[in-house]
Amino acid sequence: MSTLPFTLPTCDRPAAIRLEVYSPANGRLHGSLDAVVYACAEHAVEAVSAIEAAGLTAYRWSAPGVDINRGCGYAHVFAPGTPLSTAGGAR
Numbered sequence: 577m578s579t580l581p582f583t584l585p586t587c588d589r590p591a592a593i594r595l596e597v598y599s600p601a602n603g604r605l606h607g608s609l610d611a612v613v614y615a616c617a618e619h620a621v622e623a624v625s626a627i628e629a630a631g632l633t634a635y636r637w638s639a640p641g642v643d644i645n646r647g648c649g650y651a652h653v654f655a656p657g658t659p660l661s662t663a664g665g666a667r
């Protein structure tokens with residue numbers, strides 16, 4: 577999967593939050609981490625709504641003081657079946 581099954585709001589602002597996007601797997605709603613997406617404060621609710629409307633679970637990640645350094649609407653989609661523990665090796 578290289579594209580998201582929903583449309584994110586986008587604008588030119590720096591993102592304020594990062595959302596982890598999970599699909600159901602192994603009987604759990606957050607079974608598979610499929611993507612991370614970024615949104616500014618204004619578009620955060622809209623982004624969560626889009627994710628949940630697609631049947632996915634959004635988990636808001638934030639850490640005060642950490643610079644997210646992405647633009648609103650940026651998304652990184654993980655390849656299906658890629659173990660996250662080994663994902664850092666081949667970038």
Ligand SMILES: [Zn+2]
Binds near residue numbers: 588615616618
């Ligand atoms: Zn925005």
